[in-house]
Amino acid sequence: EVQLLESGGGLVQPGGSLRLSCAASGFTFSNYGMSWVRQAPGKGLEWVSCFSGSGDNTYYADSVKGRFTISRDNSKNTLYLQMNSLRVEDTAIYYCAKGHESVASCYSSLNSWGQGILVTVSS
Amino acid sequence: DIVMTQSPDSLAVSLGERATINCKSSQSVLYSSNNKNYLAWYQQKPGRPPKLLIYWASTRESGVPDRFSASGSGTDFTLTISSLQAEDVAVYYCQQYYSIPFTFGPGTKVDIK
Numbered sequence: 001e002v003q004l005l006e007s008g009g010g011l012v013q014p015g016g017s018l019r020l021s022c023a024a025s026g027f028t029f030s031n032y033g034m035s036w037v038r039q040a041p042g043k044g045l046e047w048v049s050c051f052s053g054s055g056d057n058t059y060y061a062d063s064v065k066g067r068f069t070i071s072r073d074n075s076k077n078t079l080y081l082q083m084n085s086l087r088v089e090d091t092a093i094y095y096c097a098k099g100h101e102s103v104a105s106c107y108s109s110l111n112s113w114g115q116g117i118l119v120t121v122s123s
Numbered sequence: 124d125i126v127m128t129q130s131p132d133s134l135a136v137s138l139g140e141r142a143t144i145n146c147k148s149s150q151s152v153l154y155s156s157n158n159k160n161y162l163a164w165y166q167q168k169p170g171r172p173p174k175l176l177i178y179w180a181s182t183r184e185s186g187v188p189d190r191f192s193a194s195g196s197g198t199d200f201t202l203t204i205s206s207l208q209a210e211d212v213a214v215y216y217c218q219q220y221y222s223i224p225f226t227f228g229p230g231t232k233v234d235i236k
Contacts, residue, residue, distance in 0.1 A: 109163035113172035
């Protein structure tokens with residue numbers, strides 16, 4: 001059974017930093033692209049970033065480019081999101097999600113999601 | 124960026140009746156080299172993460188009831204719930220994964236009439 005468990009969220013002041021982690025189990029982690037998707041309170045879904053399963057291809061939404069960095073440690077089956085220069089508008093539940101196609105590409109639907117972790121940016 | 128729109132914003136359907144949700148992309152999400160539409164549908168219930176229902180525009184994910192079906196190509200897509208059940212109350216999102224940034228529609232809320 002695929003499991004994705006996010007951690008590292010919490011309350012941070014504007015301009016601050018947080019690092020989210022997503023511990024994965026139940027599948028061959030290195031074979032899949034992994035993404036972060038966020039959802040502001042009461043709002044819709046926003047794709048944030050993806051790291052391909054092979055190579056070092058990373059992709060970002062314009063809203064986080066230059067501030068957020070996605071990384072992964074295949075030896076630990078863990079995905080990360082380093083978030084710097086946080087803004088009030090980054091407040092959201094952040095979901096870790098697994099790519100559906102075992103081609104390691106990011107160009108895939110997302111067929112498994114974690115429960116999400118809340119990040120609140122406020123003074 | 125590809126802009127995804129959905130209609131209606133919300134709908135209320137009687138139990139056992141059909142629900143239809145439309146999704147439109149601002150440019151085609153059909154990749155000509157493999158003839159696949161890079162379009163997915165997700166269901167999100169309150170307080171829960173999204174759940175994949177449909178990928179490649181019309182392929183039902185394993186375990187998804189067959190009352191859920193989807194169709195469309197290029198820029199126009201439809202999700203149909205053939206006989207609405209109480210457990211189908213949720214918000215439904217379409218998403219394109221054709222080009223970065225991958226974008227979601229604003230969602231359609233489905234309720235029981």
